[in-house]
Amino acid sequence: MQIGPYRIDPPLALAPMAGVTDKPFRLLCKRLGAGLAVSEMTTADPRLWHTAKSLRRMDHAGEPEPVSVQIAGYDPAMLAEAARCNAANGAQIIDINMGCPAKKVCNVWSGSALLQDEPLVARICKAVVDAVDVPVTLKFRTGWDRGHKNALSIARLAEDAGIAALALHGRTRADKYEGEAEYETIAAVKASVRIPVFANGDVTTPERAKQVLAATGADALMIGRGAQGRPWIFREIAHYLATGEQLPEPTPDEVAAILLGHLEHLYAFYGEVPGVRIARKHLGWYAKDRPENAAFRGVVNRAETAVEQLRLTRDYFTALSVGERLAA
Template sequence: MADTSFHIGPYQIAPRVILAPMAGVTDKPFRVLSKRLGAGLCVSEMTTSDPRFWNTAKSRHRMDHDGEPAPISVQIAGTVPEVMADAARYNVDHGAQIIDINMGCPAKKVCNAWAGSALMRDEALVARILDAVVNAVDVPVTLKIRTGWAADQRNALAIAKVAQSAGIAALAVHGRTRDQQYTGTAEYDTIAEVKAALSIPVFANGDVDSPQKAAEVLARTGCDAVLIGRAAQGRPWIFREIAHYLASGELLPEPTVQEVRDVLIGHLHHLHEFYGEVSGVRIARKHLGWYAKDRPENQAFRAVVNRAETAQAQLHLTGEYFDALIAGVTPELPAAA
């Protein structure tokens, strides 16, 4: 049986399933929930390396790690080595125990600033950024990349070797190139090639959406862990499902409707408390939509919940909806909230 854990610096990570950083999704309430439901590590949504934005409400929320389970991994993005080094120091001073560098984000907003996966076009600059950040902090530094910039420019292996030489503690590879964005299907051969060439932990990312797929990707790539991104939206229990399957070869039963209700109500409370009522209600809407997406009443439920303007209304409507499902009756969805 393969090892069920690995280390990033001094931190033992188990199980071998990690919440991937997603802007606007992997905030503190979602990270805490994912960790509780079985994720071995949760990486924060991307924080800017530009100090002008560190005191905005958005950045303060993104840098709030009070009471978060260790190890706390914070992702930074940027293009200037010295600025990235300062950002790493700032985040470590504010609770980060692992610094993750984003060279995997395909977003135009990020890439047009030459950050994210655009950096993979300039291997010399990558080396300077990694050296600057690794030397700036006393905590492990990890890196997230894609397989390359474009289909005919798959340079993940070259970047990976640069990263290991620079002292990067672990590497995550998304099995798509920058120009694919999130389209097509992830390929794992490049990730396997990277894993075979390195001695540091390597994580596979892309299209892992079930326990069976996680096991298949780990077997195919030889990687130390899988990253779960979009498949965790509305299904945070996927972490324990994957962990259980990797450990036992058996599938856990789906969570009961009662448990989904309890998880969701708890998540709503945490969002309202963390962001305040107005922002919390707004941010919760997308999570409610993801939770409901597999249910037949999904559209009606979303239409109603999206009209809830207060925390109390949002909690009440959600509770009533799930209580009806638990009772085995079709939820009575009011015309307006």
């Protein structure tokens, strides 16, 4: 698919997830087959741009093209200035957050709370599009709750304002991440606009990916929680869509190499102490499908240093690898 001058190939994107899609994880998912990786949301409030957290989120040095940065806020002028600032800082695509269901975001009239005010949505989209020369995309949900679903009108407002592509999570804000994603709404949105559409929600396997594309007619898929602990899902889906064949599951040795490299990058990016802490959730996700998950999580969560965390992780996967060879 195409967003402005950028071809997204394969048409698979890593969804923006606060506290997850930092630079180390974006680079990893890009290397493992994502055609696009969207940053964590960056606040539009300029008073917070110079905090350590914001500066890390605005670090895109060495990222492969296209660099997509998500901004969040409620004021059109403030969002326009945030778009200009991020474009000057290397963003090649600006994404507007109207999908986050978190209370702390919605309570300040940002994220999916904006879906309750369609005129404000239109003003925000136009202000951001007019502010920058790079493509602007919109991530949103099907509505505020099941009694107030307005994805079709939001999509048309966005297209009229010059938005270059849409990413629609097939749930309302009230649904959060529960229940089944409603692909029929994504299909209706795709049929009603001329701009590209990402289908988002419950894409967790190559087979499901193919089903979602068929059900929605979407141009591409956006994957969030399905990539947590399985960043190789992008290459698996790309291969399945291209050939109809499943790639073999990565071996424990392959998973260990991916994970240990990820941990090293986290330590380098954040520093050892915060890097060790942030790594714990990734370690839990990597191990979640393993029967030994509870024991592994208990061990690695006790690690206080990078050396100890790396050693425990390496030992765990070495034992898995030996076990598989003995079983074979």
